[in-house]
Amino acid sequence: MDGTFSENDLSRVVAADKAHVWHHLSQHKPYETSDPRIMVEGKGMKVWDQHGKEHLDGVSGGVWTVNVGYGRESIANAVRDQLVKLNYFAGSAGSIPGALFSEKLISKMPGLSRVYYANSGSEANEKAFKMVRQIAHKRYGGTKHKILYRDRDYHGTTIGCLSAGGQEERNAQYGPFAPGFVRVPHCLEYHAADQGAPVENYGEWAADQIEQVILREGPDTVGALCLEPVTAGGGVITPPIGYWQRVSEICKKYDILLHIDEVVCGVGRTGTWFGYQHYGIQPDMVTMAKGVASGYAAISCLVTTEEVFNLFKSDASDPLDYFRDISTFGGCTSGPAAALENMRIIEDEGLLENTTKMGDYMLDQLRGMMDRHAIIGDVRGKGLFLGAELVSDRDSRTPAAEKQVGAVVADCMAQGVIIGATNRSVPGYNNTLCFSPALIAKKDNIDHILSAVDSALTRVFG
Numbered sequence: 001m002d003g004t005f006s007e008n009d010l011s012r013v014v015a016a017d018k019a020h021v022w023h024h025l026s027q028h029k030p031y032e033t034s035d036p037r038i039m040v041e042g043k044g045m046k047v048w049d050q051h052g053k054e055h056l057d058g059v060s061g062g063v064w065t066v067n068v069g070y071g072r073e074s075i076a077n078a079v080r081d082q083l084v085k086l087n088y089f090a091g092s093a094g095s096i097p098g099a100l101f102s103e104k105l106i107s108k109m110p111g112l113s114r115v116y117y118a119n120s121g122s123e124a125n126e127k128a129f130k131m132v133r134q135i136a137h138k139r140y141g142g143t144k145h146k147i148l149y150r151d152r153d154y155h156g157t158t159i160g161c162l163s164a165g166g167q168e169e170r171n172a173q174y175g176p177f178a179p180g181f182v183r184v185p186h187c188l189e190y191h192a193a194d195q196g197a198p199v200e201n202y203g204e205w206a207a208d209q210i211e212q213v214i215l216r217e218g219p220d221t222v223g224a225l226c227l228e229p230v231t232a233g234g235g236v237i238t239p240p241i242g243y244w245q246r247v248s249e250i251c252k253k254y255d256i257l258l259h260i261d262e263v264v265c266g267v268g269r270t271g272t273w274f275g276y277q278h279y280g281i282q283p284d285m286v287t288m289a290k291g292v293a294s295g296y297a298a299i300s301c302l303v304t305t306e307e308v309f310n311l312f313k314s315d316a317s318d319p320l321d322y323f324r325d326i327s328t329f330g331g332c333t334s335g336p337a338a339a340l341e342n343m344r345i346i347e348d349e350g351l352l353e354n355t356t357k358m359g360d361y362m363l364d365q366l367r368g369m370m371d372r373h374a375i376i377g378d379v380r381g382k383g384l385f386l387g388a389e390l391v392s393d394r395d396s397r398t399p400a401a402e403k404q405v406g407a408v409v410a411d412c413m414a415q416g417v418i419i420g421a422t423n424r425s426v427p428g429y430n431n432t433l434c435f436s437p438a439l440i441a442k443k444d445n446i447d448h449i450l451s452a453v454d455s456a457l458t459r460v461f462g
């Protein structure tokens, strides 16, 4: 830290925070007797809190966001230059960074052609859901309106997105939800056997479960299937072999739009520009947010095919025949300006290649740790998006206790290393440690994170 933060400033900030800030996803009772953590500064993969304590960030800003690392002056400069030129105009008009970033983005997404700007992952997903509903009205007299979503996937925090939410803890007490959202089973291979699923050809089998739901609901009522390419907060679930190919065939067979939620995987996290690109499939709609501008500005995008776009081309004789949607701050120019520079950095610094290399290394090392720690039941992930599922018994794959998982995260934090754990979704599935270091991570950063985890596991589990 640069030392400009005096003791006086510190106590004022902490007092103001405690008096007025309602922290996200937090219980505030503990702050009656202790202070909240306030992050002050960041550089590369490191962040410093109000006490000047240095943390190595193993989760890119806590929620898979700061893909290119902290303190990027070139992004700050690109945003500043754009803000003094033109900070905003409503998205019914175009902007220079909006046009240039869409061109760049589309160059990485063959088969897709249109970018709709918004601010958050939830918002981009809501817009995709609205498009599906409108297409149902325009083409099918309103019938093909249902949206399928998967157990353990998460698509955002609004009522619409929670209606498509597969994580119970996030949904509890927020209902009633929107109608027309239907859940399909997850595809977590590690738990196939203990949940009565076949281990042979599990990928195809899991995809076929989706087809069963489509047949039950009636294919002429189902408009879209919305899935994360690799499930994030629901357990770092990598798809089993054969899964995505079969899912894609099923969507084609029943004329169902395939909407892939790349809010976490998008823009490099898994070592390709987008997670779905590992699986040789072609989506109709893709949403993205976190890594698009690495948190330097708020931006999310919904990207569609030209075919989807053409369905909304206005017919002058029908005043309702266009996508009647706006996002006020989707017109902020800071987002695409930051996103454009963010993509340049990823390309020029070879960060996709680095992600694959460092991700493979970290995956191997975590698997190696299974020899020393029986508590690790499974290690999975793609690129720098990894998880280690903790189980109290490897044979039965019984989840480790939530308190102990939390104790590992807290122990790492005390050592100055930030890691995460999956959300408490279906009780018993909160037991996966999450790792998502910035795409700039080097071997010694990965080793540092792993050594903290190693000693935390020894301390907590012996």
Ligand code: PLP
Pocket (backbone or CB within 6 Å): 063, 119, 120, 121, 122, 123, 125, 154, 155, 156, 157, 228, 232, 233, 261, 262, 263, 264, 289, 290
């Ligand atoms: N989709 C996925 C897969 C996410 O993990 C999240 C957030 O964590 C969202 C959507 C929602 O994004 P936001 O918090 O930007 O609304």
